[in-house]
Amino acid sequence: MEPPSEFAMASAPEGIGESLWEEVPLPELLEVAAGADSDAALEFRKTLGMFATGVTVITTLVDEQIHGMTANAFMSVSLQPPLIVISVDRRARMNNLLREGVRFGVSVLEERQSVLSDRFAGRGGDGPDPDFELVHDTPLVEGALAHLVAGVVRSYWGGDHSLFLGRVEYVRYGEGTPLLFHGGSYGRVAGNPRVFSELPPELLQPILDVGVEREYEDGEAIMRVGEPGDAMALVVEGNAVIERGGRKIPVAPGELVGEIAVLDGGPRTATVVAEGRARVLEISRTALMGVLEADPKATSALIAVLASRFREST
Numbered sequence: 001m002e003p004p005s006e007f008a009m010a011s012a013p014e015g016i017g018e019s020l021w022e023e024v025p026l027p028e029l030l031e032v033a034a035g036a037d038s039d040a041a042l043e044f045r046k047t048l049g050m051f052a053t054g055v056t057v058i059t060t061l062v063d064e065q066i067h068g069m070t071a072n073a074f075m076s077v078s079l080q081p082p083l084i085v086i087s088v089d090r091r092a093r094m095n096n097l098l099r100e101g102v103r104f105g106v107s108v109l110e111e112r113q114s115v116l117s118d119r120f121a122g123r124g125g126d127g128p129d130p131d132f133e134l135v136h137d138t139p140l141v142e143g144a145l146a147h148l149v150a151g152v153v154r155s156y157w158g159g160d161h162s163l164f165l166g167r168v169e170y171v172r173y174g175e176g177t178p179l180l181f182h183g184g185s186y187g188r189v190a191g192n193p194r195v196f197s198e199l200p201p202e203l204l205q206p207i208l209d210v211g212v213e214r215e216y217e218d219g220e221a222i223m224r225v226g227e228p229g230d231a232m233a234l235v236v237e238g239n240a241v242i243e244r245g246g247r248k249i250p251v252a253p254g255e256l257v258g259e260i261a262v263l264d265g266g267p268r269t270a271t272v273v274a275e276g277r278a279r280v281l282e283i284s285r286t287a288l289m290g291v292l293e294a295d296p297k298a299t300s301a302l303i304a305v306l307a308s309r310f311r312e313s314t
């Protein structure tokens with residue numbers, strides 16, 4: 001079958017296939033919004049950073065040597081035939097290793113693999129050496145959430161990056177949640193944590209939607225007595241303890257803390273401390289008010305929660 005015209009190969013810059021996209025605007029033609037930072041290149045990077053992605057490690061085996069590189073510029077292209085594309089900095093060593101006919105692996109990182117991501121991005125990253133598994137003579141990072149093996153079928157000039165179009169020949173995925181990258185930092189899927197909670201669904205779901213995830217180390221205060229009640233928290237993972245007047249009340253995953261002071265803005269009547277490492281969803285007063293105003297069912301569900309707390313404490 002004849003390849004589509006945009007895949008045509010001709011005189012290629014440094015071994016990269018010719019593309020129709022060579023005539024890109026010069027950087028100084030990039031318009032940034034009035035009032036924005038005057039550095040157009042920085043504005044461009046920051047704008048692109050608003051697009052949240054997962055994180056992958058691209059791997060390849062050349063001359064018995066495994067090479068890996070962190071990349072978030074990974075995209076699905078076609079289902080039939082199965083095609084993907086990655087964008088690789090022309091200064092990266094990976095750019096010199098990938099060529100048409102060379103296979104590469106894509107390991108989609110799991111949410112606890114940010115150290116590995118840093119490591120394959122040349123940013124240090126301590127921890128044990130990663131283990132690889134060879135599939136179709138291609139290294140894949142063990143413990144990742146999903147894996148693909150592809151062979152480069154075309155490569156394109158992409159400015160200071162090269163685009164490698166890969167035909168996928170092996171796929172597999174597992175259970176878990178992905179590591180995210182957004183605005184230059186790692187993140188986790190916060191809108192959908194797996195919380196087993198006794199809270200009524202009318203209240204739980206909107207809280208999951210607006211909550212912001214925070215992690216606390218053992219002994220760290222999640223909230224302190226006397227502080228304004230500017231947020232309440234839903235314990236998602238780990239445990240906490242409410243310290244009030246010499247009493248200690250344990251809080252398990254799925255339970256709320258600070259839900260009384262948040263209603264009138266404070267001050268808090270107790271200190272809440274993480275027991276072991278704890279992950280909580282923090283719901284600001286403003287976000288909570290928005291939830292309650294948007295849905296009367298959420299409001300009556302919160303009243304029911306407060307009523308049962310009142311009964312427990314009397």
Ligand SMILES: Cc1cc2nc3c(=O)[nH]c(=O)nc-3n(C[C@H](O)[C@H](O)[C@H](O)COP(=O)(O)O)c2cc1C
Pocket residue numbers: 055068069070071072073074087088089090091092093094095117118120121122181
């Ligand atoms: C989250 C994250 C995403 C990245 N995405 C890419 C990418 O898509 N393409 C790329 O060329 N470099 C990307 N990088 C930078 C490379 O990982 C880094 O330059 C690496 O050192 C290149 O390795 P190499 O020169 O050994 O091949 C990314 C780095 C991070 C931390």
